Structure formats: C-alpha cells, structure tokens
Amino acid sequence: MAETQNSHPDNIEINYARGKRRILIIDDNHAIHDDFRKILNHDSADEEVLAAEQALFGESTSREQTVVEYDLDSAYQGEEGLGKVTKALEDGASYALAFVDMRMPPGWDGLETIARIFEADQDIQVVICTAYSDYSWNQIVDRLGTSDRLLILKKPFDCAEVRQLAAALTEKWRLGRKAAVKMHQLESAIQERMEELSNSNEKLRLEIAQREEAEDKLRHHALHDALTELPNRVLLMDRLGRCCERSRREPDYHYAVLYMDIDNFKLVNDSLGHPYGDKLLVEVAKRLNACIRAMDTNSRPTANTTARLGGDEFVILLDTIREVKDAVRVAQRIHLTLKEPFFIDGHEVVSSGSIGIAVGHESNYTCSDDILRDADTALYEAKRDSKGNFKVFDSHMRSRLIKRHEIERDLHKALERNELDVAYQPIVSLINGRLKGFEALLRWHHPDSRNVPPDLFVPIAEETGQILQIGEWVLRQACGQMSQWHKQYEQHRNLSISVNISPRQIQHPDFIAMLDEVLAETELDSGKLNLELTEGVLMNQDKSTMALFGHCEARKINLHMDDFGTGYSSLSYLHNLPVGTIKLDRSFVQNLDLSGEYTATVQAMVVLANNRGISIIAEGIETSNQLVQLQALDCEYGQGFYFAKPMSPELAGDLLAQDFVGYKCAS
Numbered sequence: 001m002a003e004t005q006n007s008h009p010d011n012i013e014i015n016y017a018r019g020k021r022r023i024l025i026i027d028d029n030h031a032i033h034d035d036f037r038k039i040l041n042h043d044s045a046d047e048e049v050l051a052a053e054q055a056l057f058g059e060s061t062s063r064e065q066t067v068v069e070y071d072l073d074s075a076y077q078g079e080e081g082l083g084k085v086t087k088a089l090e091d092g093a094s095y096a097l098a099f100v101d102m103r104m105p106p107g108w109d110g111l112e113t114i115a116r117i118f119e120a121d122q123d124i125q126v127v128i129c130t131a132y133s134d135y136s137w138n139q140i141v142d143r144l145g146t147s148d149r150l151l152i153l154k155k156p157f158d159c160a161e162v163r164q165l166a167a168a169l170t171e172k173w174r175l176g177r178k179a180a181v182k183m184h185q186l187e188s189a190i191q192e193r194m195e196e197l198s199n200s201n202e203k204l205r206l207e208i209a210q211r212e213e214a215e216d217k218l219r220h221h222a223l224h225d226a227l228t229e230l231p232n233r234v235l236l237m238d239r240l241g242r243c244c245e246r247s248r249r250e251p252d253y254h255y256a257v258l259y260m261d262i263d264n265f266k267l268v269n270d271s272l273g274h275p276y277g278d279k280l281l282v283e284v285a286k287r288l289n290a291c292i293r294a295m296d297t298n299s300r301p302t303a304n305t306t307a308r309l310g311g312d313e314f315v316i317l318l319d320t321i322r323e324v325k326d327a328v329r330v331a332q333r334i335h336l337t338l339k340e341p342f343f344i345d346g347h348e349v350v351s352s353g354s355i356g357i358a359v360g361h362e363s364n365y366t367c368s369d370d371i372l373r374d375a376d377t378a379l380y381e382a383k384r385d386s387k388g389n390f391k392v393f394d395s396h397m398r399s400r401l402i403k404r405h406e407i408e409r410d411l412h413k414a415l416e417r418n419e420l421d422v423a424y425q426p427i428v429s430l431i432n433g434r435l436k437g438f439e440a441l442l443r444w445h446h447p448d449s450r451n452v453p454p455d456l457f458v459p460i461a462e463e464t465g466q467i468l469q470i471g472e473w474v475l476r477q478a479c480g481q482m483s484q485w486h487k488q489y490e491q492h493r494n495l496s497i498s499v500n501i502s503p504r505q506i507q508h509p510d511f512i513a514m515l516d517e518v519l520a521e522t523e524l525d526s527g528k529l530n531l532e533l534t535e536g537v538l539m540n541q542d543k544s545t546m547a548l549f550g551h552c553e554a555r556k557i558n559l560h561m562d563d564f565g566t567g568y569s570s571l572s573y574l575h576n577l578p579v580g581t582i583k584l585d586r587s588f589v590q591n592l593d594l595s596g597e598y599t600a601t602v603q604a605m606v607v608l609a610n611n612r613g614i615s616i617i618a619e620g621i622e623t624s625n626q627l628v629q630l631q632a633l634d635c636e637y638g639q640g641f642y643f644a645k646p647m648s649p650e651l652a653g654d655l656l657a658q659d660f661v662g663y664k665c666a667s
C-alpha cells in the first residue's frame with residue numbers, strides 16, 4: 001500500500017492531539033445533514049451521549065472526561081466527499097469518521113465513494129447508511145472487501161445508535177492514531193538506537209584498527225634499527241636464540257654469525273660529516289641485504305638475518321649452513337659488494353668491511369651471547385691483520401683475547417710498579433766493527449716473572465693510548481742514559497741513541513714540547529738522538545708529522561726509517577723526506593742466507609740509498625755469513641745478535657768502561 005500523506009506519523013501526531021473529532025457526512029439529502037447535526041450536537045443531547053458513552057466505556061466515565069465534541073462537515077455528493085477527505089489530509093486535519101449514504105444520484109453511489117475514500121485515507125472509519133432494499137452485506141463485502149473500518153447503519157436511524165457509532169468509531173480512530181504514533185516513536189527510538197549502536201561499532205572498529213596499527217609500529221620500532229630499518233640487536237638475539245636451541249635438538253644443524261664493521265668508518269664521519277656517514281650506513285645495509293638474499297639457496301622463505309647492532313657494526317645470521325665454507329663464501333661475497341664504490345651526495349666513497357665469523361653447531365654454544373662474542377673476537381683479529389679481511393673464529397683467538405685483556409689491565413700499573421726497563425742494543429759499523437750507538441728497546445718484567453715481549457704489548461699500549469706515557473718514559477730514560485755515558489766516557493761522546501716512537505705519540509699535540517723538555521732535562525746533545533719511525537708514519541705527511549720534521553731539522557735530531565722494506569718498499573719517495581738513515585728490516589737480512597734474489601734486492605736498496613746520501617743499518621744480523629754478504633753489498637751499519645743482544649744499561653755501561661774498541665768484523 002502506498003503511503004499517503006495522512007498516514008505519515010508526523011501528521012498523525014498533530015491530528016489526533018486536536019480536541020474535536022472531525023466527522024464528514026456525505027448525503028445528497030440536505031435534511032439528513034441537519035438530522036446528524038442535531039443528533040451529534042452535545043447541547044441538545046448531552047445526557048444521551050453521556051449515557052451512550054458510559055454504556056460503551058464503562059460506569060466510571062465521568063461527564064467531564066467523556067464529553068466528546070465533534071466537528072461536523074458536509075458533502076452532498078461522493079466526489080465532493082472524496083475532495084474534502086483529501087483536502088483534510090493535506091491540511092493535517094483528517095476526518096475520523098464519515099457517514100456515507102448509499103444512494104446519491106446523480107453521482108457515485110455509497111460503495112464507489114467509500115472505495116475511493118478508503119483508497120485516499122487509510123485510517124478513516126466509515127458508516128454506510130442504507131435502506132433494506134439496498135445492497136446485501138455480501139454484496140458490500142464483495143465490493144469493498146472485509147474491513148474493520150466499515151459499519152452499516154440501517155435506515156431509518158436510531159439516534160442513540162448514531163451517537164454510539166460516532167463515539168465508538170471516532171474513539172477507535174483516535175486510539176489507532178495514538179498507537180501508530182507510539183509505534184512510530186518506538187520505531188524511531190529503535191532506529192536511533194540502532195544507528196547509535198552501529199556508529200559506536202564503527203568507532204570501535206576504527207579505534208581497534210588504529211590501536212593495532214600503533215602496536216604494530218611500536219613492535220617494529222622495538223625490533224628494528226631506525227636508520228637502516230634492519231632488525232636490531234633485540235630481534236637478532238631472538239633469532240639467534242632459536243638457532244642455538246635448534247642446534248641442541250638437531251645434531252647435523254649448523255648456523256653462522258658474521259660480525260662486520262666498516263673499515264675507517266670514523267674517517268668518513270669525521271671528514272664528510274655524520275649525515276653523510278648515516279647515508280653510507282643505509283647504503284651498506286641495502287647491499288648486505290641484497291647479498292644475503294642472493295646467497296640464500298634455501299627453498300623456504302629466508303630465515304637469514306642482516307641486523308645492525310649500532311654504529312658501523314652489522315651482523316649477518318645465516319640460519320642454516322652445511323659447512324664453514326658456506327659462511328666464508330658469504331663473507332667473500334660481502335667483500336665483493338662493498339668494493340663497488342658508493343655514490344652519495346655527489347661524493348664517491350670506497351669502502352670495505354672486516355668480518356669475523358663464528359659457526360654454531362650441536363654442542364659449542366649454549367647461549368647466543370657466546371657465539372656473538374666469538375664472532376666479535378674473530379672480527380678483532382681480522383682487523384688486526386689488515387682491513388677488508390675476514391677470520392673464522394678458533395679457540396686460540398679466545399685465549400689471545402683474554403691475554404690481551406690481562407696485558408691491558410696489568411700495563412696500567414707497570415710504570416708505577418717499576419716493572420718497565422730499557423735494554424740497549426749496539427749498532428755497529430760493518431766496516432770496522434766500531435760502536436755507532438744503541439737502540440733503546442723497552443722491556444717489561446711482568447710480576448708473574450714472565451717477560452712480555454714488546455711486539456705483544458706495544459701495539460696494545462698504542463691502541464689504548466698508554467704508549468703516550470710509556471713512550472715519554474722510554475725517551476727520558478734513553479736520553480738520560482746516553483747523556484750520562486757521554487759525560488762519563490770522553491771517548492764515547494759520538495755515540496748516538498735510537499728511540500722508537502709510535503705513530504700515536506707523534507699525533508699528540510704536546511709531543512714536540514715534550515721532546516724539547518726531555519732534551520733539556522737530560523742535557524743530551526740533540527744531534528745524538530735518533531727517532532725511529534715506521535714508513536707509514538713518515539709517509540703520512542699531515543700537520544703533526546710536518547711540524548715534527550721541521551723541529552727535528554732545527555734541532556739536528558735524526559730521523560731513522562724503521563723496518564724498511566716491510567711497507568711501501570720504495571726508495572723513490574725518500575728524497576722528499578728528511579730521513580738520514582733507513583733500517584733494513586730483519587726479514588731481508590735473514591733471507592740473504594737463503595736466496596740470491598734477496599741479495600739483488602738488498603743490493604739495489606743499498607745503491608739507491610748511498611746515491612741519495614742515506615745510510616743503512618741492517619737489522620737482525622745473526623750469522624757471519626749475513627755479515628759478509630752485507631759488507632760485500634757496501635752496507636754501512638748493522639745491528640743483531642751476531643754482535644750483541646739488547647742488554648741492560650749496567651752491561652752496556654760495563655762494555656763502555658772496558659775501553660771497548662769494537663766488534664770483530666773482519667772477513
């Protein structure tokens with residue numbers, strides 16, 4: 001049924017609330033209208049209506065409550081009646097009831113009229129007024145269908161019946177309307193509530209989604225490095241822990257940890273700035289990741305992890321390997337990818353990484369910290385050898401590392417406990433065996449009576465910076481000693497003292513001042529001091545080195561290039577350096593015994609040096625054969641166990657006191 005205007009609940013509300021109930025009389029007989037008015041008019045029929053309504057609604061109905069006023073309206077033809085019904089609906093003042101005459105010539109009869117009114121107004125109640133000769137009830141039903149809105153009033157009318165009908169049907173109409181309003185209110189309330197619910201449901205869903213997203217982000221942040229987006233230490237340790245566990249269950253299972261750091265990363269940061277360094281780290285991370293993916297031959301989704309531990313330290317966890325070689329191949333691959341230059345902000349950087357590898361299997365690691373520590377130890381060893389290197393962990397590394405830590409710890413106290421000493425090794429003229437001077441060599445008498453060789457502890461002291469203090473002490477000792485010998489032995493005034501100086505000392509801003517101070521304090525003739533520097537130091541012509549060169553020239557302090565031949569092995573640059581003497585590395589001297597090839601090399605070096613007015617001290621002469629060969633090659637000076645081992649200052653002093661002329665040197 002199409003919804004008509006009157007049935008709209010908002011209209012209903014207005015209508016039924018109005019006091020008077022509207023009744024429409026449709027009859028072609030004008031007199032009938034007057035009759036209805038008289039019958040339904042309260043003034044004339046109060047008592048009767050009251051009685052009728054009491055009969056209808058019960059005894060308790062009081063007069064005030066039950067007096068119903070009607071607003072009567074008339075139409076004299078069916079069409080006119082329909083017009084009024086429609087208009088009333090439009091005005092929001094619809095009729096509660098219509099009395100419709102059955103016969104209304106010349107227009108529609110009652111049935112036609114009622115059918116149309118019913119069509120127009122779905123609430124209106126109708127009483128059809130008919131004589132016995134008109135349609136039967138069955139005929140009426142056939143035409144209008146069964147309806148609870150239609151009653152028959154037989155002519156001639158009974159007044160009371162008319163009133164009862166009017167009262168009952170308008171009340172029915174009113175209650176129906178009221179129920180509809182209530183229903184409508186209920187429906188709107190339900191609708192409203194449903195909307196509220198669905199709104200809050202939607203809000204809740206949104207909130208949950210947002211919370212899940214936030215949680216995901218938090219989880220990601222907690223497990224990843226912000227700069228490179230790689231897994232961080234926490235996530236790595238979790239995955240590593242799983243590998244450890246698995247290795248305990250599966251005897252054949254192997255996994256590997258590759259600990260990598262970027263060589264000279266500090267240099268990049270210092271020279272190009274931290275933002276640049278950060279970009280380099282991001283690029284390195286990308287390459288590592290790509291490298292791991294490419295290496296991954298497992299059919300299952302990769303469980304290998306590239307993580308950043310912070311700074312320039314990365315760890316690659318290889319979840320499953322067959323043998324150590326697999327991990328080595330990955331390390332080689334990483335070296336290859338890092339070799340390709342990086343282009344960042346218009347700069348080209350060449351980079352390399354050092355890698356320590358540790359392999360885990362059934363029984364070697366019970367906790368993930370241990371394998372990481374060992375990979376780190378292997379990395380340390382790899383870096384010590386050379387940059388861009390890799391090393392696979394073995395147990396000796398661990399003991400070496402422990403030893404290193406012990407040395408580092410004990411060295412701190414060595415100076416104050418007087419455990420350090422200087423030994424003096426003669427430097428001899430290979431022409432006549434005469435003493436040229438001594439090299440001061442540091443000795444450490446460790447409290448548990450083992451002598452720790454300087455090759456072991458000097459590099460550590462350099463790394464930790466302790467060499468600054470120790471080196472100054474050696475310089476003071478050596479200069480003081482030589483100055484004392486000069487004063488004591490007139491005939492030895494020409495002897496010089498050679499002191500080893502580490503790169504770290506030269507870089508120190510106070511080095512030159514300290515040098516002057518020591519010379520002044522010990523009263524050593526500065527021309528009798530030789531500073532032994534390695535090739536690397538001399539080649540690094542930075543500000544501190546250049547300042548030292550200038551200072552040495554002014555003070556006539558001699559610069560000796562130590563361990564010559566182990567580094568760049570080229571004499572071509574020597575004329576640029578204020579170096580008066582080179583010390584030919586022991587390895588050359590010792591190989592003279594073995595092959596003629598070395599003889600040729602040494603000969604070339606001697607010739608070149610002599611041409612440039614640079615003298616040579618051959619280190620590590622142990623045999624007469626070596627001596628003879630060096631003499632034949634015109635090498636001017638030598639030093640080695642063949643003549644004398646490094647000796648205590650007392651022994652050296654004794655030697656000088658004996659009026660020592662020289663070592664046996666003749667061939």
Ligand code: C2E
Nearest residue numbers: 441442454455458474500501502620621622639640641642
């Ligand atoms: P170096 O400067 O090359 O010192 C020469 C090394 O060769 C000394 O080892 C010396 O004992 C050893 N040597 C001398 N003749 C022979 C020989 O005929 N055969 C053999 N096999 N060896 C010989 P040492 O005293 O153990 O010193 C090792 C290194 O430690 C030095 O090498 C030097 O680089 C460093 N060092 C020693 N003292 C100091 C120091 O006071 N300061 C610094 N910075 N480094 C020092």
Ligand code: CA
Nearest residue numbers: 439500532562
């Ligand atoms: Ca030396």
Ligand code: CA
Nearest residue numbers: 562563583619
């Ligand atoms: Ca040397």
